[in-house]
Every structure is written in C-alpha cells, then in structure tokens.
Amino acid sequence: MTSATLQAIRYQRGSLEILDQLLLPHQTKYIPINSLELGHDAIKTMKVRGAPAIAIVAALTLAVVLVQSSTSSSLSTAEQAKQFIEESLGYLKTSRPTAVNLFDAAHKLAAGVRAKAKADGATGQDVVQKYLELAERMLEEDVKDNMNIGRFGAEFILKVWKGSEDLRVITHCNTGSLATAGYGTALGIIRSLASQKHLTHAYCTETRPYNQGSRLTAYELVFEQIPSTLITDSMASALLAQHPDKIAAIVVGADRVAANGDTANKIGTYQLAITARYHNVPFIVAAPSTSVDLNIASGKEIHIEVRPEVEVTTLRGPVVDLDSIKKDSSDVEFKKTGEGDVVAETIAVAARGIGVWNPSFDVTPAELISAIVTEKGVVLKDDGVQQFGMKAFLSGESI
Structure with a gap:
C-alpha cells in the first residue's frame, strides 16, 4: 500500500x-x-x-x-x-x-x-x-483526530475478530481523505488495518443515488493500492451470506450522532445495519466527537435533508467509447474532445413522470450499532442496554 x-x-x-x-x-x-x-x-x-x-x-x-x-x-x-x-x-x-x-x-x-x-x-x-x-x-x-479514529477502530476490530487471517471489511459512502481534512474516519480504520497488514480486502458500496462509493471511495482505494471490490448497495446481504467467516465488520461514518447513539448517515446505512445484525457481523460507526449532538436525545430529532428528484432519475459521467468495452473488465476508454478533455453527459435512467423520494440520509437506531469510534476512544453499550451513553463518554465519566 x-x-x-x-x-x-x-x-x-x-x-x-x-x-x-x-x-x-x-x-x-x-x-x-x-x-x-x-x-x-x-x-x-x-x-x-x-x-x-x-x-x-x-x-x-x-x-x-x-x-x-x-x-x-x-x-x-x-x-x-x-x-x-x-x-x-x-x-x-x-x-x-x-x-x-x-x-x-x-x-x-x-x-x-x-x-x-x-x-x-x-x-x-x-x-x-x-x-x-x-x-x-x-x-x-x-x-490528528482521524488518525486516532483509525487506530482505535482497527484495534477494536482486531480485538473482536474471531475469524481466520482472511479479514475483510465493508464500508458505505465515502469517509476518507475526500470527506475530511485528511486520512478519514471509517476509511481511516480500513487504512489503519491495511497499513498493519491485517486487512485482506475492502468492499465499498456504490452508494446510490450520488454514487459516492463508486466515484470517491473506490478512487481512494485504488489510489492507495488497497485490495478492494465495488458492489452495488443491494449486494451487501448476499456478500455477507457468501463470506460468513470472512467479513470482520461493516464500518460507516456519521453526519450526526444523537445522545443515545442513534446515527444519521448516508442513505442505505440503516439497511446495512439490519443485515449486519442478521449475519452477526459488528456494525461500527466512526466519527469525530464533533459529530455527536448532545442537544438531541435520539435520532427522531435529526432533520433529514431531502435532495432534488433529478439526482435519482439521471446519471452524469464520461461518454464511454463502446469499442473499448471488454467482457469481464471494468476498464473502458472515454471519448475526448479535440483538446483532450473528457466528454461528459447527463442521461435519464427512469421513466418520465414517476414520483421520486430522495432523502440524503437515514437514521440507524443505536440498538443496531456495535460500537461508535471517536478520536477519544471506542464507545460501547453496557450489558443489556440498547443505547449509548454519549454524554457520559465525552465528559470522561464511567458508563
């Protein structure tokens, strides 16, 4: 790497x-x-x-x-x-x-x-x-905070990991250098595991409809030469079922964490938490303490941004040279202008007239989250408790 x-x-x-x-x-x-x-x-x-x-x-x-x-x-x-x-x-x-x-x-x-x-x-x-x-x-x-998150998160995963040496991790959206000032939160944990030679493979979801996973996380993983595979959002459960002893954790970021640990993150996170629980895989939220909002008791109080319908009904990207498409290969050539710039277009992918609901985030209940990793350490729940004591943890009190 x-x-x-x-x-x-x-x-x-x-x-x-x-x-x-x-x-x-x-x-x-x-x-x-x-x-x-x-x-x-x-x-x-x-x-x-x-x-x-x-x-x-x-x-x-x-x-x-x-x-x-x-x-x-x-x-x-x-x-x-x-x-x-x-x-x-x-x-x-x-x-x-x-x-x-x-x-x-x-x-x-x-x-x-x-x-x-x-x-x-x-x-x-x-x-x-x-x-x-x-x-x-x-x-x-x-x-500095991101590097601490990476270290604490990697240590936690290695502590709870009971599988073989083939340790794999799934992540959603983009939480790396592109989402922070540098290093990353959830992707920082993956980066830390890789630097310690513990990570065998990383899987990133495409993260529809804005494709932060396929555009950004995949870009970072390739850039840093971390062995990785892109999957669509709907493939995660099948992947967990196929590799029951290899997926060590699903690690995601957070845009806001409530006082009880309910977490708002990119749309699609909630369903990953559900499938992680079903497959008995740790579901880990990685976020700086500044993402914790102690002024709200639970995720019910988090305002969810709804974005334009056109983000779902259209896609934008470079125009592919059809002659460059090869079977079983992700490599393609792009059409370029006479000046050498990539030709990009926006195309429609949905039936005209269909209604669209496009929330940018969803809220994952604390009961589905295994741990919340911050730059101050790892937050866990007491035995038999379904919520996190974020206020006590951030104030340094015992929880």
Whole structure:
C-alpha cells in the first residue's frame, strides 16, 4: 500500500482550493474558493462533502474572505468584525442542514470571536486574527483526530475478530481523505488495518443515488493500492451470506450522532445495519466527537435533508467509447474532445413522470450499532442496554 493520501483541501493563509468531487474519479480538478458564495455553493452542490470536510471548508472559506477584507473599514472595530463573522457563519450553516460538524464548528468559532471582541482594547484586526488561528487549528486537529479514529477502530476490530487471517471489511459512502481534512474516519480504520497488514480486502458500496462509493471511495482505494471490490448497495446481504467467516465488520461514518447513539448517515446505512445484525457481523460507526449532538436525545430529532428528484432519475459521467468495452473488465476508454478533455453527459435512467423520494440520509437506531469510534476512544453499550451513553463518554465519566 502506498503511504500517499489524497489531498482534497489545499490551504494557505489567504488561499483555499478544493478538489471538485463532482468530477471524480474521471477528472482531477482543484477549484479556488475566495468568497462566501463560492464556499456555500461548493458545500451545497456537494463539490465538497463529508461532515468533517464540510465544516473545515466552511471555516476556511471565511478565513480567506477575512484575509482579503483585512483592510476594509467595515472590519475596523472589534464589534464590526465580530458581527461580520457571526453573520457569515450563519450564512454558511445554511448550505447543509444535517451535518452537525458544520454547526459545531460555527458555534466554537463564534464563541472564540465573541470572547476576543470583549477583551479590553481589542481591535477588528485582533478579532480577525483570533478567527484565523481558530480555523487553522481546526484543520490541523481534524487530521490528528482521524488518525486516532483509525487506530482505535482497527484495534477494536482486531480485538473482536474471531475469524481466520482472511479479514475483510465493508464500508458505505465515502469517509476518507475526500470527506475530511485528511486520512478519514471509517476509511481511516480500513487504512489503519491495511497499513498493519491485517486487512485482506475492502468492499465499498456504490452508494446510490450520488454514487459516492463508486466515484470517491473506490478512487481512494485504488489510489492507495488497497485490495478492494465495488458492489452495488443491494449486494451487501448476499456478500455477507457468501463470506460468513470472512467479513470482520461493516464500518460507516456519521453526519450526526444523537445522545443515545442513534446515527444519521448516508442513505442505505440503516439497511446495512439490519443485515449486519442478521449475519452477526459488528456494525461500527466512526466519527469525530464533533459529530455527536448532545442537544438531541435520539435520532427522531435529526432533520433529514431531502435532495432534488433529478439526482435519482439521471446519471452524469464520461461518454464511454463502446469499442473499448471488454467482457469481464471494468476498464473502458472515454471519448475526448479535440483538446483532450473528457466528454461528459447527463442521461435519464427512469421513466418520465414517476414520483421520486430522495432523502440524503437515514437514521440507524443505536440498538443496531456495535460500537461508535471517536478520536477519544471506542464507545460501547453496557450489558443489556440498547443505547449509548454519549454524554457520559465525552465528559470522561464511567458508563
């Protein structure tokens, strides 16, 4: 396995570029983010996605804007700077309503800015500088947290694994370097197992309708040379039945975790938890503690984003050269323009006039989850208890 990982976020003070994930895996293109509107659009249209990455990009978007506006008279006083930052964070929060990391990051950034603005003699520049320090620290800490999640998750799987040396893992959606500041959460666990030479094979679901698995997770697995196979969402149960002694765990990420452990994640996660329970396979949620929302008691309170119908009824991708299609092979050639660019088209895949329901997430009940892995350690349930004590765990109390 290569030691290199993808860099989805490129940041230096005053400059931010993100890897446009809508073009992956067929085209690698970084786009500059130098305004609040561009940052909001990148998150809303899923040019960047994954709860940790969304929070980081939102924070760094405002950081870039503040550097560009540092000489503006509208930021000259501490109160002016504080108000601009709070209003900007409020706007960026509207880009994706389900990912709690974005709201958590905005809350922490705003709190830090308010405290600085109250300091005696604080200027607008002091407040801006404080924000930049906080946002840049979030970027650094996210990578460290992800590596800890990978380590704790790998240790847990090896501890509970009772199979042969042929250890395989299934994952859903994308939770790697493309979904975070680097390394990844659920994919970080897979990466950690692979680096320790314990992982034999990884399976990733395609994750319809947005295909984050086939476009992004598969891209990362191939990039890092981790032995892997792509399956459709509907094949997971059959795979578990075919390999009853080889699948060590199903590992997924989370966009929001309630106080009782109920978890909102990409649509299709809930059904994986059900089949994991039936086949007696550990179902593991990997997420930073910032994904835990202690303000909601259960998953019933999680707002589920419903996305446009067209995402289900159409597909977009490069045009395939039909002559390049070979039986029993995934390799194909793409048609290109005279300038060498890949030709992409959107095609319809559903009957016209059919109604569509397109929730972006579903909620997996805590009772179906075996463990929740955070950067602080692994959260387990007490014997006979169907829920997790997330508040007690995060506060360091015994549970």
